[in-house]
Amino acid sequence: MVKEAFIVAFRRWGASGKLGNRTLTTCRAVVLPRFGGPEVLEVRDDSILPDLGASDVLVRTHAVGVNPLDMRMREGYGRSLFEPLLPLVLGRDVSGEVTAVGSSVRHFHVGDQVFGALHPTATRGTYSEYAILGEEQLAPKPESLSHTDAAAIPFASLTAWRALRSTANIQKGQKVLIMGGGGAVGLAAIYIAKAAGCYVACTCGKRSMEKVKEAGAEEAVDYASLNLKDQFRAKFDVVLDTIGVPETEASGINLLRRGGQYMTLQGETVTYTDKYGLIAGGAAAAAALIKKQMKYRQSHGIEYWWPIMRTDAEGLEEICRLAADGRLKIPVGQTFPLEMAGEAHQARDGKNAGGKVVLEVERKANF
Ligand SMILES: NC(=O)c1ccc[n+]([C@@H]2O[C@H](COP(=O)([O-])OP(=O)(O)OC[C@H]3O[C@@H](n4cnc5c(N)ncnc54)[C@H](OP(=O)(O)O)[C@@H]3O)[C@@H](O)[C@H]2O)c1
Structure with a gap:
């Protein structure tokens, strides 16, 4: 009825x-x-x-x-x-x-x-x-x-879009490192960076090597490797860290050239708001982010971000075009x-x- x-x-x-x-x-x-x-x-x-x-x-x-x-x-x-x-x-x-x-x-x-x-x-x-x-x-x-x-496709790809296109504003010829290239966001990020004309490297598990190469990554390094820093040929303009644990953050930041941009998908805003409530937590998160930004600007000369997925009509249109052309697959x-x-x-x-x-x-x- x-x-x-x-x-x-x-x-x-x-x-x-x-x-x-x-x-x-x-x-x-x-x-x-x-x-x-x-x-x-x-x-x-x-x-x-x-x-x-x-x-x-x-x-x-x-x-x-x-x-x-x-x-x-x-x-x-x-x-x-x-x-x-x-x-x-x-x-x-x-x-x-x-x-x-x-x-x-x-x-x-x-x-x-x-x-x-x-x-x-x-x-x-x-x-x-x-x-x-x-x-x-x-x-x-x-x-x-x-x-x-x-x-x-959409949530993961819009997350990658938000980080690489809206936040880092990646440009043709830039060198981009995706940490966690084998996951949905990581793969979407490889496709989006390739479509923007970037040189793309990534870290991933052994089982993902083929997938990331197929997506267009020029270099892929097993994330279990020791001394990640020595595994790549050059320093990067942009690092997107989908894993965001202290080890990947430290490696990612050390792999950037001065003036580069590091983005982690494990921003702490929600952790703070869950702990202290929406208002006090929001303020504490903003303070924590600013502290990190100042620290890394001083120590490494880089920009540090916590991008968060956001719906974006222009991004979705481009993602739709790439997927229709077979240039973005999850x-x-x-x-x-x-x-x-x-x-x-x-x-x-x-x-x-x-x-x-x-x-x-x-x-x-x-x-
Ligand atoms: N900030 C935001 O708005 C936002 C939005 C979406 C997602 N996220 C977060 O981003 C992360 C990825 O999301 P997803 O949808 O891509 O998840 P997913 O499809 O499950 O991918 C996770 C991948 O991480 C890889 N991995 C695990 N440990 C790694 C390490 N130490 N180094 C490199 N790669 C490692 C695994 O790769 P292998 O298979 O190669 O082992 C796995 O495929 C999640 O933690 C999610 O919560 C945040």
């Missing part, structure tokens, strides 16, 4: 492209009722969908990429922001079909195949039969990609039905997924 009303409501939206009389606001989703291990994830048929805003797009999800952020949020990372909002729907990536659009949406129509990602702080995620994203958070899905392959390691999100998290926790883990949303014939 509830599902029927839901279908009727969405068909009405679909026909008009407007919100009209909204009669139903729930759908099936994987919900996080409390922080904990993969076992806490629950499938619910009555997850509440917020109202569609004027610039929002309602997407019927076909596939959802699983990101490290999802696992960390499940364990309580970001609790200062998310705890009051439990039960939460996790998930940032989505690939699917437009089912309804807000009144000011210009670039998408009902029936369009799209992919995209939510911002890290979005309060309702994509582990759901329907997801709501802003128009600027979506791009047309390249026809050459399945929904499953497309769902592996291999999918394992897929699971949406209902098995807990098992998917377990597979990721085990670190043997061999590529991105993607949830596929199967639905009954009348959906």
